[in-house]
Amino acid sequence: MSTMDPRTTVINERLKRINRIIAVSSGKGGVGKSLVATTLALELAQRGCKVGLFDLDFTSPSTHLIMGVKDAQPKEDKGIVPPVVKGLAYMSLIQFSGDHAAPLRGTDISNALIELLAVTQWGELDFLVLDMPPGISDAVLDLVRLVKRIEFLIVTTPSRLAFETVKKQVRLLQELKVPIIGVVENMKMNRAKNIEQETEKLGVKFLAGIPYDLKVEEAIGDVAKLGDTAIAQRVRKVAANNIAQ
Amino acid sequence: MHEWALAEAVITAAQQIAEKEKLREIREVDIKIGELQQVERDIFRFALSQLKPASFKNAKFRISTAKTTLKCRVCEHIWLFSKSKLDEDTAEAIHFVPEVAHAYIKCPKCGSPDFEISEGRGVWLENIKGVR
Numbered sequence: 546m547s548t549m550d551p552r553t554t555v556i557n558e559r560l561k562r563i564n565r566i567i568a569v570s571s572g573k574g575g576v577g578k579s580l581v582a583t584t585l586a587l588e589l590a591q592r593g594c595k596v597g598l599f600d601l602d603f604t605s606p607s608t609h610l611i612m613g614v615k616d617a618q619p620k621e622d623k624g625i626v627p628p629v630v631k632g633l634a635y636m637s638l639i640q641f642s643g644d645h646a647a648p649l650r651g652t653d654i655s656n657a658l659i660e661l662l663a664v665t666q667w668g669e670l671d672f673l674v675l676d677m678p679p680g681i682s683d684a685v686l687d688l689v690r691l692v693k694r695i696e697f698l699i700v701t702t703p704s705r706l707a708f709e710t711v712k713k714q715v716r717l718l719q720e721l722k723v724p725i726i727g728v729v730e731n732m733k734m735n736r737a738k739n740i741e742q743e744t745e746k747l748g749v750k751f752l753a754g755i756p757y758d759l760k761v762e763e764a765i766g767d768v769a770k771l772g773d774t775a776i777a778q779r780v781r782k783v784a785a786n787n788i789a790q
Numbered sequence: 791m792h793e794w795a796l797a798e799a800v801i802t803a804a805q806q807i808a809e810k811e812k813l814r815e816i817r818e819v820d821i822k823i824g825e826l827q828q829v830e831r832d833i834f835r836f837a838l839s840q841l842k843p844a845s846f847k848n849a850k851f852r853i854s855t856a857k858t859t860l861k862c863r864v865c866e867h868i869w870l871f872s873k874s875k876l877d878e879d880t881a882e883a884i885h886f887v888p889e890v891a892h893a894y895i896k897c898p899k900c901g902s903p904d905f906e907i908s909e910g911r912g913v914w915l916e917n918i919k920g921v922r
Contacts, residue, residue: 548822549915551803555795558802624795625886638890641883645893648903656911657889664795664886 552663556691559624559662562669563597566692567726567788571700572710574679577731577776578700579607580761582676584777585698587612587768588784590632594671597627599661600637601688602678603654604647609639613766624666631768636665651683658687672788680710681717689721696724698752702732703740715747726787727752731776752787753779792886793830796913797837801846803915808845813920816849820917824910826858826871828885849920858910862897869898871910888912 560566569582579602586598600608608614617628618640627634638647638657649657667673675695678684688695697718701711711728718725727750730740734757744751756775764770771777804819823829831853838851858871871891873881880894888911896903 548917549803549807551799551913551915552796554802554806555799558798619886621792623798624792638887641887642890642893643883646903647890647893649889649892650904650906653889653892653907657887660887660889660912663799664792666795 550659552659553691556659556662557693559665559667560673560692560694563667563673564671565788566673566675566695568675568677568685568688568695568697569700570677570685570697570714571679571707572712572714573707574605576679576700576702576707577755578679579676580611580776581698581700581729581731581780582674583608583611584771584774584780585784585788586633586672586674587631587772588777588781589672589674589789591781592784592789594789595634595669596632597634597636597667597670597673598630598676599665599673600639600676601658601684602676603638603657603684604649604678606637606639608635608676609637611765611771612768619665622666624664625661626666626668634667634670636661654678655683655687658684659691662691681714685714689718689723696726698726699728699749700731701728701740703730703734703737708740708743712743712747715749719748725749727783729779729783730754732757750787752783755779793833794837794841796829797834797841800913800915801838801841801843804846804918805843807915807918808920811920812922813918814845814922816846816918816920818917818919819846819849819851819915821851821853822856822914822916823853824856824858824888824912824914825873826884826888826891826907826910827912828873828881829913854916856910859908860895860897861906861908862900862902863904863906864902865897865900867897867899868908871895
C-alpha cells in the first residue's frame with residue numbers, strides 16, 4: 546500500500562451527532578458573510594437549539610471580533626473540545642495562532658482544515674455553522690469532498706461584481722449536487738429586486754434582503770447590540786422560516 | 791489527550807485498508823510521526839492499544855519519527871524544525887494544528903514566513919501487513 550493520511554477517515558464520525566451543517570459562503574470578500582454566519586449561529590441558539598460556530602476563514606478570521614471573544618481556549622479530551630462562547634460551541638484558528646498573521650497557502654489551509662475536522666469533538670449539536678473563506682477555494686472543495694451532509698447559504702451584496710461570483714459558486718455547487726439553502730442579499734441601499742430575480746433564475750431561493758445598517762459597525766464586539774441590527778432582524782426570520790422550521 | 795483522536799484516525803484508516811485488501815487479521819502497522827506535531831508517543835501508543843479492535847489483537851505497531859524539513863519559498867533555504875526554540879504556548883499551538891507554525895516560525899536566513907513543510911508534518915500510516 547502507499548502511505549496514507551489517516552485523518553480524513555474519522556471526519557464524518559466526528560460530525561455524526563450534528564443534525565445540520567451549514568456553510569455560510571460568498572463569492573467575494575467584504576459582503577458581510579462572517580456577520581451573517583455569526584448572527585445565524587446566535588439566532589439559532591436564541592431559539593433554544595444547540596449550535597456550533599466554526600470560523601474557517603483561516604487567513605482572515607473575524608467571528609471572534611464580531612462576538613467580542615477575548616480568551617476562549619479549547620480543552621483536550623480525546624481530541625479538542627470547543628469552548629462555549631455566547632452560548633455557542635466555538636472554534637477558530639485564532640485560538641492557536643493568536644494575533645499573529647497566519648500566511649497559509651492552499652495546501653496548508655487544506656491540512657489545517659482536515660486536522661481540525663479530524664480532532665474536534667463537537668458532540669451533539671442541532672446546527673454547526675461554518676464561516677467559510679470567500680470564493681471557490683480549496684476549503685470549499687475540501688468541505689464538499691469530506692463533509693457528506695454540508696449545505697450552503699450564500700451571501701451577496703447588490704453589486705453585480707459580488708453577484709457574478711455568486712453565480713459561479715452556485716453553478717459549481719449545483720454541478721456537485723450540494724444543497725443550497727438560499728441567497729441572502731446584504732447591504733441593500735434601495736428596494737431593487739434585481740438580485741432576488743437573478744437568484745430565482747438560478748433555481749435558488751432568495752432568503753432575505755438586508756438593508757445597509759450604520760449601527761452594525763458600532764455593534765462589532767457586542768452581541769447584545771448586534772441583536773438589534775438589521776442583519777440580526779432579517780437573519781432571525783431566515784432562521785425561523787427557512788432553517789429551524 | 792489530542793493523541794487519542796489521531797490514534798482513532800490511524801485505527802479507522804488501517805481497518806479500511808484491511809477491509810479493502812481482505813485481511814482477516816492485522817499483524818503489523820507502520821506509522822510515521824512528523825516531529826512538527828510533537829505527538830506524545832506514550833499516550834499515542836496507549837491510545838492505539840486501547841482502541842484496537844479484535845482483528846488487531848496481535849498487531850505490532852511500529853512508530854517512527856520523521857524529522858521536519860522546512861523550505862523557504864522565497865530564498866529556498868532548507869532547515870530542520872527544532873522544538874527547543876519555541877516557548878510552551880507556541881509549541882502547544884503547533885501540536886494542535888501544525889500549520890500555525892507559519893504564524894510563529896520564520897526562515898532563519900531571510901525572515902519570510904512563506905515556507906513549505908516538505909517533510910515530517912504529522913501522523914501518517916506507512917504500511918500494514920496481515921493475513922487473509
